Amino acid sequence: MKRSLGAMVAKGYGAGRGLRNGLAVTLLTAGLASAEPVTLVALGDSLTAGFGLADPAQGLVPQLEGWLKARGHEVVVQNAGVSGDTTAGGLARVGWALGPDADGVIVTLGGNDLLRGIDPAASKANLEGILKEAGARKLPVLLVAMTAPGNFGPEYKAAFDAMYGDLAGRYGALLAEDFFAGLRAAGADPADPASMAAYMQADGLHPGPEGVRLIVEGLGPKVEELLAEIRAGGAQDP
Numbered sequence: 001m002k003r004s005l006g007a008m009v010a011k012g013y014g015a016g017r018g019l020r021n022g023l024a025v026t027l028l029t030a031g032l033a034s035a036e037p038v039t040l041v042a043l044g045d046s047l048t049a050g051f052g053l054a055d056p057a058q059g060l061v062p063q064l065e066g067w068l069k070a071r072g073h074e075v076v077v078q079n080a081g082v083s084g085d086t087t088a089g090g091l092a093r094v095g096w097a098l099g100p101d102a103d104g105v106i107v108t109l110g111g112n113d114l115l116r117g118i119d120p121a122a123s124k125a126n127l128e129g130i131l132k133e134a135g136a137r138k139l140p141v142l143l144v145a146m147t148a149p150g151n152f153g154p155e156y157k158a159a160f161d162a163m164y165g166d167l168a169g170r171y172g173a174l175l176a177e178d179f180f181a182g183l184r185a186a187g188a189d190p191a192d193p194a195s196m197a198a199y200m201q202a203d204g205l206h207p208g209p210e211g212v213r214l215i216v217e218g219l220g221p222k223v224e225e226l227l228a229e230i231r232a233g234g235a236q237d238p
Helices: 005-011 022-034 060-070 087-097 111-116 120-136 154-171 181-185 193-199 209-232
Strands: 038-044 075-081 104-108 141-144 174-176
Touching (some): 038 060, 038 087, 104 120, 120 141, 120 154, 141 209, 154 174, 174 209, 181 209
Parallel strands (some): 038 075, 141 174
16 A cells, blocks of 8 residues: 555644644655555446546546545546446456556446346346455455336345445445435436436436536545545455
């Protein structure tokens, strides 16, 4: 894990206490100059990749990185989103998606499994494989949950919705309970297309720039928890 005085300052050590002498100022400046950013890999599908956005800078990964930097974090967020990817696709490529610079992982997969009606047991097994790979590399994980609609029946919904929390608890991952929490906080409901129209692209599936901004606002604090865990010492053993 990369640690430096600059990273400690970014986490908030010594906040509000002030610097008492010129030596402290010199050390702080040197620490910030030599600090390496924390590198997060965002493993996901089109929601992560930024599908359909005219400007790549409007996508989830650039907006999230900008949000974190604006809050004082030295961080790089790598875009490992592939449009159309299922949990199986994520599992197939996780080995090479997690490069040597990776300090932590954000996993946002499951939406395409829902669109295809894939058995939640299969989706859960794929996500478990991803968590095992991250665990083998001692990489802390933020698992971002999707919520199933009711059109596949209550048993499907219950099994799908429960798998994220089950896996996060078993493998010591952080859990963001709802990818669309930021939209819900703004009064939109993914189950109500009319309430989502202002935040979505014409296809009704992918957020527009303002929708992404709200999603980042909802997800950002959980990513900050991931950064804190990385700085504190890394992943827990399952």
